[in-house]
Amino acid sequence: MDTSFIDSIKSFFKETLVSLGPKLLYSIIVFILGMLIIKLIMRLLKATLKKSKVELSLKTFVESLSVFILYGLLFTLIGSILGIKATSFLAIFGAAGIAIGLALQGSLANFAGGVLILVFKPFKAGDLIAVNQHKGHVVKVDILYTRIKTFDGRIITMPNGNVANSDVDNRTMEPTRRIDLELRFTYKTDIDQIREVVLKALKSHKQIETDPEPDVWLEEFLESEMRIVARCWVDSQLYWPVFWEQMESVKKSLDIAGLEISMPQRVVYQGGDYIIKEKNQ
Incomplete structure (x- = not known):
């Protein structure tokens, strides 16, 4: 070499x-x-x-x-x-x-949405939220997906890109929520008696908030009836149990007081007189 x-x-x-x-x-x-x-x-x-x-x-x-x-x-x-x-x-x-x-265009959108959710915290694990026609408790918030558990036990997995660009109704972010009960009565019913009976029923529940106190108001005049709204405040985590119990308590109290909730009715005229033809329960 x-x-x-x-x-x-x-x-x-x-x-x-x-x-x-x-x-x-x-x-x-x-x-x-x-x-x-x-x-x-x-x-x-x-x-x-x-x-x-x-x-x-x-x-x-x-x-x-x-x-x-x-x-x-x-x-x-x-x-x-x-x-x-x-x-x-x-x-x-x-x-x-x-x-x-x-x-990874779609994944990057979910990634960006996840960063926004984790940074600004519109909700967190354990919150009750309603978003994109789904309602349930947040189980987990990942960087790409958010999982919620519905009331009937289903797990919904939602891409964070969609969640971040949607209206999110967080129903447990505040410590208390207001329960609204809508009642309808005929114009002949005494408003003061309605208020007295309904307020007593609302205040009898031990888990409602005392500040602000429960209230009952005439909300609207309708064609053949008046709409009464009863309100009380409760711990956000106890909203639904208390809501159902208050509904039942108000109904029983009205029955005892002899106050009937208004029912839709159809009136048929015959000549100069009129008779009630049909009542819808």
């Missing part, structure tokens, strides 16, 4: 080692120090998130995103030490981002 060829190869490796040796040494040092710094930053970040009231799903997301960004910066720095231009890394990250974005 030609000795000049071997000498040229040796010379090439020697020059390469001399030129890249310090850079490789610096890169190794930077890599080791970078790993230590990343571990320290992540430890501080986890401690901060642990003390905060951030949702668990959001904590996991922030930690994963932070690790990705920190390692990206570290490898970009090492690449620049080795002589690789930062624009090359930016081009790679940009192309990867575009490809991932096109492939």
Whole structure:
């Protein structure tokens, strides 16, 4: 074998080692120090998130995103030490981002919706919400999906992108809720007697709030009857049990007092007189 060829190869490796040796040494040092710094930053970040009231799903997301960004910066720095231009890394990250974005358009919308929900907290696990014609208690809020359990025991999984762009009725965000009972009576019925009987029935329940106190008001004049609305406040978590119990209590109290709730009726005229032809129960 030609000795000049071997000498040229040796010379090439020697020059390469001399030129890249310090850079490789610096890169190794930077890599080791970078790993230590990343571990320290992540430890501080986890401690901060642990003390905060951030949702668990959001904590996991922030930690994963932070690790990705920190390692990206570290490898970009090492690449620049080795002589690789930062624009090359930016081009790679940009192309990867575009490809991932096109492939996961729907998932990215859910991801963005999940971040908004976890940050602004329109609801949390355990809340009773109504959204997109679904009603139930929130079981879990992930970064992509929200799961609720309906009153009949079904689990509804909703994409966060849809939830974040919909009207969310959170019925347990406030500590108390108002119960509205709508009653209808004929115009001959004494309003003061109605108020006295219904208020007594409402106040007899031990779980209603005393401030504000229950009230009963004439709400509207209709064609053949008047609409009375009875209101009381209750703990949001006890709304439905108390609502049903109050309905039953008011009905029994009205029966005892001899006050009849108005029923729709049809009147048929015969000549100058009229008779009630039909009553709808």
